[in-house]
Amino acid sequence: MTAKRRQNGFSLVTAIFLLVVMAGLGAAMVSFSTAQNQSQALDVMGSRALRAANAGVEWAAYNIALDPATPRAAATVFAPGTATALGGDLAPFAVSVSYTAASQVEGTTTVWSHDIAASAVWGAAGTSNYVLRVINAKI
Numbered sequence: 606m607t608a609k610r611r612q613n614g615f616s617l618v619t620a621i622f623l624l625v626v627m628a629g630l631g632a633a634m635v636s637f638s639t640a641q642n643q644s645q646a647l648d649v650m651g652s653r654a655l656r657a658a659n660a661g662v663e664w665a666a667y668n669i670a671l672d673p674a675t676p677r678a679a680a681t682v683f684a685p686g687t688a689t690a691l692g693g694d695l696a697p698f699a700v701s702v703s704y705t706a707a708s709q710v711e712g713t714t715t716v717w718s719h720d721i722a723a724s725a726v727w728g729a730a731g732t733s734n735y736v737l738r739v740i741n742a743k744i
Contacts, residue, residue, distance in 0.1 A: 647736065654725040654738035657683070657691060657698035661723030662742050665704050669744060673717040679703035698725045719744045 664682055683691045683700035690696050704721040721742040728735040 643733075647734070650727055650734075650736045651738065653694055654698060654727060654736045655740070657695045657700050657725035658723045658738045658740040660691060660695065661700040661702040661725065662721055662740050664700075665702050665719075665721045665723065665742075666744055669704065669706075669717075669719050669721075673719070674706055674708070676706040676719075677702065677704050679722070698727050700725045 661682060665677070668677070679701055680703070681699055681701045683689050683698065685697050685699060691698060691700065700723060702721065702723045704719045707718045707720075709716050709718065721744065722739065723742075724737060724739040726735075726737050730737075
């Protein structure tokens with residue numbers, strides 16, 4: 606009878622130990638899953654920012670086709686929450702575009718060269734949800 610009494614609490618200690626270990630593993634898995642979801646969301650926003658910056662380059666190319674001699678200083682051309690905002694999933698991005706114009710005369714023809722810089726921004730700098738993509742192009 607005395608040997609039996611000494612072993613009564615052993616299974617309880619083991620069960621509590623296993624519960625603590627399982628709770629720790631569960632907490633670690635939740636933390637890992639949350640970090641993965643945040644990383645994936647920022648990756649998607651990075652892809653969207655790249656598309657928004659590309660829209661800025663296309664906007665500049667269109668304006669260059671209309672008036673090749675006029676350069677443009679850096680300015681926000683697509684602003685969220687305004688009439689100039691991009692549509693769909695690109696709406697939260699602010700897109701700034703600038704380009705320079707340089708001409709060269711070849712015979713009787715004037716050839717224009719343009720350096721374009723377009724940037725798309727979402728979020729505030731220094732925060733965990735900040736996304737910035739910049740595209741430079743030459744036309």
